[in-house]
Amino acid sequence: MEKPIFIIPVILLVAVILFVNVVFLHPAKENKTATPAKTEKTASTFDPVAFYKQTCIGCHGDQYQGVVGPTLKNLSSKYKQADVENILKNGKGGVMPAGLVKDEDIPAMAKWVLSLK
Structure with a gap:
């Protein structure tokens, strides 16, 4: 019975890390590469x-x-x-x-x- 209790917090921690990585880290990288293209438009x-x-x-x-x-x-x-x-x-x-x-x-x-x- 102790294994499921231990596994649930680990799964939640991994899910939170993945969420933060996808939502907060990747769009910032994409926006940095997209900005120069917009400024070059004439x-x-x-x-x-x-x-x-x-x-x-x-x-x-x-x-x-x-x-x-x-x-x-x-x-x-x-x-x-x-x-x-x-x-x-x-x-x-x-x-x-x-x-x-x-x-x-x-x-x-x-x-x-x-x-x-």
């Missing part, structure tokens, strides 16, 4: 198409036709680059949220949106 590596597919497609549609949000086709006849940049930064009409695109990526995103036909 506006030239921003991919407006990939960003659109990940963030905007739900409101503006898979063919830019508009769903909840308006169509993005032929916006160049209606808006200038600065107008689109302002909308991307500040939102519009309570429907288009502000701040979806990082400030450094706004010019590239605006240029791409204006190129849609």
